[in-house]
Amino acid sequence: MAKGLTKAFKKALWVYHCNSGSCNGCDIEIIAALCPRYDAERFGIKLVGSPRHADVLLITGPVTRQLVEKVKRAYEQMPDPKAVLCVGNCGNTGDVFYEAYNLVGPIDNVLPVDVHVIGCPPRPENIIYGVVKAWTKLETLEAK
Amino acid sequence: MSKGKTKTSYQIPIGPIHPALKEPVQFNFEIEGEKIVDVDIKLGQVHRSIEWAATKRNPVQVLYLAERICGICSYCHPMAFTLATERVAKIEVPERAQYLRIIHQELERICSHVLWAGVAAHEIGFDTVLFLTWQIRETALDLTEYLCGNRITKGITMIGGVRRDITSDMLPYINEKLNLIKGSWEKLRKIFLEDKTFQLRSQGCGVLTKEDALKLCAVGPLARASGVKKDVRIDQPYFSFGDFDIEYMTPDIVTGEVNGDVYDRIIVRLLEVKQSVELIGESIDRMPEGEIVSEPKLVKLLNQLKKIEGEGIGRMEAPRGEVFHYVKYMNAESPYSWKVRAPTYSNVLPWIPMFMGEQIADIPIVAASTDPCMSCTNRVGIVKNGRQSYMTSEQLHHLSVKKTKELMK
Numbered sequence: 190m191a192k193g194l195t196k197a198f199k200k201a202l203w204v205y206h207c208n209s210g211s212c213n214g215c216d217i218e219i220i221a222a223l224c225p226r227y228d229a230e231r232f233g234i235k236l237v238g239s240p241r242h243a244d245v246l247l248i249t250g251p252v253t254r255q256l257v258e259k260v261k262r263a264y265e266q267m268p269d270p271k272a273v274l275c276v277g278n279c280g281n282t283g284d285v286f287y288e289a290y291n292l293v294g295p296i297d298n299v300l301p302v303d304v305h306v307i308g309c310p311p312r313p314e315n316i317i318y319g320v321v322k323a324w325t326k327l328e329t330l331e332a333k
Numbered sequence: 334m335s336k337g338k339t340k341t342s343y344q345i346p347i348g349p350i351h352p353a354l355k356e357p358v359q360f361n362f363e364i365e366g367e368k369i370v371d372v373d374i375k376l377g378q379v380h381r382s383i384e385w386a387a388t389k390r391n392p393v394q395v396l397y398l399a400e401r402i403c404g405i406c407s408y409c410h411p412m413a414f415t416l417a418t419e420r421v422a423k424i425e426v427p428e429r430a431q432y433l434r435i436i437h438q439e440l441e442r443i444c445s446h447v448l449w450a451g452v453a454a455h456e457i458g459f460d461t462v463l464f465l466t467w468q469i470r471e472t473a474l475d476l477t478e479y480l481c482g483n484r485i486t487k488g489i490t491m492i493g494g495v496r497r498d499i500t501s502d503m504l505p506y507i508n509e510k511l512n513l514i515k516g517s518w519e520k521l522r523k524i525f526l527e528d529k530t531f532q533l534r535s536q537g538c539g540v541l542t543k544e545d546a547l548k549l550c551a552v553g554p555l556a557r558a559s560g561v562k563k564d565v566r567i568d569q570p571y572f573s574f575g576d577f578d579i580e581y582m583t584p585d586i587v588t589g590e591v592n593g594d595v596y597d598r599i600i601v602r603l604l605e606v607k608q609s610v611e612l613i614g615e616s617i618d619r620m621p622e623g624e625i626v627s628e629p630k631l632v633k634l635l636n637q638l639k640k641i642e643g644e645g646i647g648r649m650e651a652p653r654g655e656v657f658h659y660v661k662y663m664n665a666e667s668p669y670s671w672k673v674r675a676p677t678y679s680n681v682l683p684w685i686p687m688f689m690g691e692q693i694a695d696i697p698i699v700a701a702s703t704d705p706c707m708s709c710t711n712r713v714g715i716v717k718n719g720r721q722s723y724m725t726s727e728q729l730h731h732l733s734v735k736k737t738k739e740l741m742k
Contacts (some may be wrong), residue, residue, distance in 0.1 A: 210379040214404025214485045237444035289382040
């Protein structure tokens with residue numbers, strides 16, 4: 190487990206997954222991380238259907254022009270303290286779509302990202318590690 | 334109503350952001366009470382200008398771009414592009430590579446169909462089956478990783494062949510995994526076809542008639558479930574599919590009749606998983622020795638592709654239906670033009686007759702039954718008498734689960 194994380198978690202971590210135009214590669218790996226092989230749900234990490242319930246915004250995809258306002262709105266609807274986790278190369282750097290005319294991303298241009306998870310798509314282990322990092326950040330924020 | 338007023342319908346906009354697995358799509362449902370009377374679909378939220386970007390890259394770079402059109406069909410798109418390019422450049426693909434290509438394609442079909450089965454189970458509130466199917470899917474992913482080095486984006490495609498070979502020392506592991514999938518298949522069949530919950534929710538739900546399927550150009554398992562015998566692997570064999578005896582998988586093989594409902598689509602996909610496992614086993618047995626790529630030197634290949642002129646098409650049977658690529662070369666480093674038509678694009682229009690007359694609670698399972706881009710939703714705004722109230726996806730999902738429970742009583 191990551192440094193700085195207390196042994197007993199204060200609360201279950203709820204994640205809102207927002208697709209900003211990704212290819213589904215990352216999205217299915219996120220579900221795979223929650224399913225029996227990797228089973229992140231046993232730590233209370235759970236996908237929720239509304240940003241209003243979430244602690245972490247997990248965002249995939251390179252942010253297309255049509256979706257930029259909607260992504261911002263999802264972020265604004267989340268209660269504080271919150272963390273943003275960017276999964277996949279295309280959200281972090283643009284990856285193969287770097288020169289495309291229809292992209293506003295990387296996500297750094299749109300939202301303040303706390304944890305970057307690299308990979309195209311990242312493996313479930315990597316995603317879980319990213320979520321743990323976001324958890325650490327949330328606990329530090331709460332302590333303040 | 335008693336005072337002679339007409340029933341007013343109201344609208345439910347869904348999307349574009351929703352926590353489903355697939356890309357954002359926007360729906361506008363016209364609702365009368367619980368019944369859906371009209372649907373409007375808005376596409377284009379995930380436009381990433383891929384076709385435009387391809388005109389700035391060389392054909393081998395385009396393969397990586399094509400791989401990222403869709404993360405689940407990450408093999409079909411580059412392969413269809415390769416087929417189109419090979420047709421223009423008149424490249425002969427070695428026999429062994431043709432068989433290897435079949436193995437990878439069928440492996441992708443297994444992953445995709447099993448994934449779909451889990452999503453369908455989730456939509457009707459049967460989460461236990463979601464976890465069971467995804468556990469089975471991990472077996473298929475292990476095999477993919479063993480053969481390609483990656484779990485999702487395979488990076489196995491190369492113009493003129495494939496990148497990795499299957500050696501004889503790999504066979505025991507492959508057979509072990511194939512047997513595991515075969516064993517789990519029986520379990521899946523029992524759950525999906527004999528369980529009462531599935532039967533109640535899927536039989537007679539989201540019906541697509543044969544006429545509508547033909548008229549609206551449905552492709553893949555969706556068309557086959559409506560009784561349309563359509564499969565590119567048989568109609569226009571590519572790779573070495575001509576050597577195999579493949580059957581059209583239609584629901585009447587199991588039930589003796591074609592209804593075109595969600596239940597039939599489950600049957601078709603289950604049968605196709607079994608067919609794919611058999612095809613992989615058969616290809617491994619029949620694979621001849623030889624080269625796996627026609628031109629191993631990349632620089633030479635790229636020089637050859639620089640000089641080609643003409644246009645070509647690539648057709649393939651992807652897990653969701655026919656994928657169609659058109660490419661045009663004009664003596665330049667990069668393609669002059671590239672057009673992709675993915676199967677979901679053809680399968681969007683059939684949604685309209687399928688949704689008509691269904692209930693709101695059936696939206697997730699009907700949409701999911703085409704293995705599409707949309708299943709449950711993030712937020713739904715109901716515009717009723719000018720006032721807006723919001724429904725979250727959880728409420729919608731809850732409605733769906735509630736219906737299952739009521740039916741079980």
